[in-house]
Amino acid sequence: MTQKPSSHEILTPDGIPVHCLHSAIVPADQLKLFPGNYRKHKPKQLDRMLKVVNGNGWRRCAVVSNLSGCVIKGNGMVQLAQRNGLHVPIEYQDYKSRAEELRDLVADNKLAELAEDDDEALRKLLSEIDSSELECAAVTSEELEALIRDAEIPDAEFPITAKLHERYDYVLVFTTNESDFAFLQTLTGVEPERSYKKSGVGIGRAIPFPRFLKSIRENRHSLDVQGEQHDHAPAGAGGAAVRA
Structure with a gap:
């Protein structure tokens, strides 16, 4: 999917549009992942995330702590950028202590896990997306077919x-x-x-x-x-x- 930047659009050095507020755009290999982060991202997931970024641009930035210099939020997006040699938009935030960093890191992961999907609502949303652009929504054609089949049971x-x-x-x-x-x-x-x-x-x-x-x-x-x-x-x- 080809991106046509407007005159005011911000691009990374890799040519990917940045649509989110950010403090800086830096090479991902300069960023330090938080040691012991329990959330793991498999290569298959990172490949899917890359398709989303290539199709939609950067819509959110990673959060880097001024205290430790580590990535607190956006661990997956930084990993995909490191894996593909990309630049990534980041936001620097102040944390008073390591405990505060840990609370924010764990909360960011756990709150997402607690959400539940409404399959019927998801089917309606996906029906408005062209099949050629499903990958930009992080959905495969096989997953869409499974949703349709489940609706018939x-x-x-x-x-x-x-x-x-x-x-x-x-x-x-x-x-x-x-x-x-x-x-x-x-x-x-x-x-x-x-x-x-x-x-x-x-x-x-x-x-x-x-x-x-x-x-x-x-x-x-x-x-x-x-x-x-x-x-x-x-x-x-x-x-x-x-x-x-």
């Missing part, structure tokens, strides 16, 4: 809710061949169910005890028949009643 049919004195105990039963596995699903009443996480329809393998008892009673006469079958009989031998 109805709410959970069996939502999990906490109840007084509720607890979940379970017994794990496993099989060693496909024939026994197919038979076990029929015997125990495995049914396709919607996920409360909206992740689509799958085969549930956590069986509520009442359903298990009911299904065992209904299928008890087939237990001996299954025991006489060969251990490696073809899957689905039980006919249409077996849910694969």
Whole structure:
């Protein structure tokens, strides 16, 4: 995406527009990252951030402490600039102590983590952005497709809710061949169910005890028949009643 600077536009030496207030524009390799910053940025994330900066310019600056000389806010943007040899806009701020630096650094990270996405509102906003410019919004086409697919999945049919004195105990039963596995699903009443996480329809393998008892009673006469079958009989031998 080509940027056409206006007559009053500020550019970094790299030619990237700067739209935010700042104290200086400096080479990123001259900046010192805060030692022990717990927020890590993977190369894949930095590559996505770079596309945003190239498409939108610098819309916020990094904050550098006059006390320690370290980057307190904007750790990721400084890392992407260092990784690509870019200049970055910064703002110098005064901190009275290391504790004050730490409070601001941690708060900046934690407050962002506490936010939640409203997928429906996000879909509406993204519908107004041309598909060719999605990367400038830090969204991939795959993520947009996933949002659209999720919108088509109805709410959970069996939502999990906490109840007084509720607890979940379970017994794990496993099989060693496909024939026994197919038979076990029929015997125990495995049914396709919607996920409360909206992740689509799958085969549930956590069986509520009442359903298990009911299904065992209904299928008890087939237990001996299954025991006489060969251990490696073809899957689905039980006919249409077996849910694969």
